[in-house]
Amino acid sequence: AKKLGRNCYQFYQSSMNDAAQERLRIESALRSALERQEFVLHYQPQLDLAGGAIVGVEALLRWQHPELGMVAPQRFIGLAEETGLIVPIGAWVMRTACAQARAWMDAGLGPLRVAVNLSARQFAQRDLVQSVARVLADTGLPPHLLELELTESLFVDDVAQAVTLLHQLKALGVGLAIDDFGTGYSSLSYLRTFPIDVLKIDRSFVGQIAVDTDQAAIVISIIALAHNLQLKVIAEGVETAGQRDFLRAHGCDEVQGYFFSRPVPAGEVASLLPALLAG
Ligand code: C2E
Ligand code: CA
Ligand code: CA
Numbered sequence: 001a002k003k004l005g006r007n008c009y010q011f012y013q014s015s016m017n018d019a020a021q022e023r024l025r026i027e028s029a030l031r032s033a034l035e036r037q038e039f040v041l042h043y044q045p046q047l048d049l050a051g052g053a054i055v056g057v058e059a060l061l062r063w064q065h066p067e068l069g070m071v072a073p074q075r076f077i078g079l080a081e082e083t084g085l086i087v088p089i090g091a092w093v094m095r096t097a098c099a100q101a102r103a104w105m106d107a108g109l110g111p112l113r114v115a116v117n118l119s120a121r122q123f124a125q126r127d128l129v130q131s132v133a134r135v136l137a138d139t140g141l142p143p144h145l146l147e148l149e150l151t152e153s154l155f156v157d158d159v160a161q162a163v164t165l166l167h168q169l170k171a172l173g174v175g176l177a178i179d180d181f182g183t184g185y186s187s188l189s190y191l192r193t194f195p196i197d198v199l200k201i202d203r204s205f206v207g208q209i210a211v212d213t214d215q216a217a218i219v220i221s222i223i224a225l226a227h228n229l230q231l232k233v234i235a236e237g238v239e240t241a242g243q244r245d246f247l248r249a250h251g252c253d254e255v256q257g258y259f260f261s262r263p264v265p266a267g268e269v270a271s272l273l274p275a276l277l278a279g
C-alpha cells in the first residue's frame, strides 16, 4: 500500500509539473502569438428571425497556431484572462472587428452590426471607455454598429461602478448585450438599473427547448421578460429547424447558431448574406 501511495504521489507531482509547464508554455506562446499575428477572428451571423436577414455577426477569437492548427478560445481565454494578456488581445479583437465591420460597410454590405465579447479584465481597465471611443474614431465605424457582449459576472463586484461604466459606454452610442443570460448568479434587479439593449439566451436553454418543457418555459419567460423591459432577445446555439420554429413562434427577435451558420472567416461572410433562413 505504501508503494502504491508513493507511486500515486509521484504521479500526481509529475502531472502537476506537466500542468505548470504546459501553462508556462501556453503563456509565452500567447505572448508571441500577438506579435506574430497568429490570432484571427471568425464571424458568426445573427439573423432577424421575422425577416430572415443577417443583421449582425459575432466576432469569435481563434488562435491559428503554427503547429496545433486552429485553437478554440476555450483552450486559452482562461489563461489569457488570468495572466492579463486578455487585455492586449481583447484590444486587438475590438480594433480588428470594428475595422472589418467598417470594410463591409464600405463594400456596400449590410449595414452589419458586429458584436465583440468583453472579458472581466477588460471591463476593469480604467481606460476602457476611451479605448472603445478611440477604436470607433480610428476605424470610422458608426457606434450603433458595435455591440459589446458582457456577462453577468462582470457586474457582481462593484455594481455602482458597473452602472457608471455602462452608462459611459452607452453614451458612446454602442449597443450593450448580456451574454449567456440566465447562467450567472446576479439578481434580476440589474436589468432595471443597467442601460442594456439585448439579452442573449444561453445555448444551454435553447438546446433543450424541443424536448424539455421546463427549458421551454424558461426561454418563453426570458423572451417575455426582455420584451417587457423593452430589450431585444437573441437566442444562441440554434441547431435545428424545430428550435428556430419554436423561437419564432414565441417572438424571439434574433437567432444565431450552427443551423444557420458556423462562425466563418471574414472573407466568407459576404457569400452568406443572401437569406439563410430558408433551410
Ligand atoms: P460565447 O460568447 O457564448 O460564444 C458562443 C460560442 O458558441 C462560440 O464558441 C460559438 O462558436 C458557439 N456556437 C455558436 N453556435 C452554436 C451552436 O449552434 N451549437 C453549439 N454547440 N455551439 C455554438 P467559441 O467560438 O468556441 O467561443 C467560446 C467562448 O470563448 C465564447 O462563448 C466566449 O465566451 C469566448 N470568446 C470567444 N471570442 C472571444 C473574444 O474575442 N474575447 C473574449 N473575452 N472571449 C471570447
Ligand atoms: Ca458572446
Ligand atoms: Ca454566449
Ligand code: CA
Pocket: 180
Ligand atoms: Ca457561452
